[in-house]
Amino acid sequence: MTDRALVVVRPGALTTVQDRGRPGHAHLGVPRSGALDAPAAALMNRLVGNPPGAAVLETTLDGCDLRPRSAVTVAVGGAPCPVSVNGRPAPWGAPVHVPAGALLSVGKAVSGVRTYVAVSGGVAVDPVLGSRSTDLLSGLGPPPLTAGTVLPLGRPDGTHARVDVVPQPSPPTELVLRVTPGPRDDWFTAAALRTFTTRTYRVSASSNRIGLRTEGPALERAVDGELPSEGMVLGAIQVPPDGRPVIFLADHPTTGGYPVIAVVHPKDLPATAQATPGTPVHFTFVSGRNDRF
């Protein structure tokens, strides 16, 4: 068969289609979604000659197995893992040729959480509001992959340069997150703000694409009562009633009613996508609103 498609043989724990998401619809209650480790997804696209917004697969901890129906070039990166084609070892973080009908195995992550698989031509499921991303909060986009799912592939257009090697950051052994205080830091006691920036939190196993949950000392509120729901940004650190900070990731709700103590700098977010449960987390305030990095 020559049709351009990818058959899912083993979906892994959670594998979704992701691109750069669907920003611009938050006022309708539509989360942005998109690859959590966006730089890794963009790099894998470059390796196979795709435009940066092509849809890739995002795996979670234990990879996935795929069988393309036509010959394709793939690149596997993000969380490091073993890669093989028909049982023969293949390179991670580099373009790999996969013949039609061969089995591409993306193994368990040796570190980090999310491995990205870019395929030449990109995954070509129908877009929803301009994006092919699976949104686990609202259910928009294709459902998580299951065994037997057949994913259509686009045609490589040949206008994007393929590269052979790209440097990739290692998954973090600790997260040091630069955060800007507010907008609701005044809902917390001075002691809570000190605790937030001086004590160590750890990544909770209940983290997902919606939020990175933490375990650690509870943050005490200075203000009781309810905050009327307000708009939320990517990287907002919301503090629910249990006092443990939650960092909002790509599938976060567009509005929320718990106070946001601070916001993570966008450049520090990709690392949060690769932090395994138990990873230490430190929050560091950067001064005022006019800082630029």
Place this chain on the structure above:
Amino acid sequence: MRALPVGDRALLVEVSSDEEAQALHAELLRRRAAGSLRVREIVPAARTVLLDGLDEPGRLAAQLSDARLPPVPPPAKDAVEIPVRYDGPDLADVAERWGVSPREVARIHAAAAFRVAFCGFAPGFGYLTGLPARYAVPRHATPRTAVPAGSVGLAGPYTGVYPRSSPGGWRLIGTTDAVLWDHTREPAALLSPGTPVRFVPVDPLPVAPFPVDS
């Protein structure tokens, strides 16, 4: 009006009422349409409007602190009419809280001119204002695990329609066949912030088994 920084690229503009939030939202949309405001997302909520994806949030914050809000402009379009059967499982409960008959709940609700204050919770879920403040009702202490799509509910000052089946704690007074969200449709959302809305009763208004006063 107070503009709070949210990270490096966003502002949360806080006002003191629903009406001011709607006026601010309308004004920000006007500025964006006129080309004087460049921003990726304008997200209204109960007492705030979030502006996300700004190049110079500090400059806009300074501008807004001096700005005077024009009143909410009249709706630019006709009201979206949502046909509703006032047959919800909480209709009798709401009638008791309002101190009227279930039939009167339907009449009062269908007579109100609503407006979508903001969206959230799920794609296409609008928080509609328009009922007089005395008709505010609390959410259920324990949410239902599954509220059917098309359920029309009340919570606090808001009316909402569930775009799809989901857990929910709103007090359900009716049901509609209107499709609130369809991503294959343009626009996908029937209701967006600022949209005027009316609920149109599908006859007959409820009689038995509810007690009816004439």
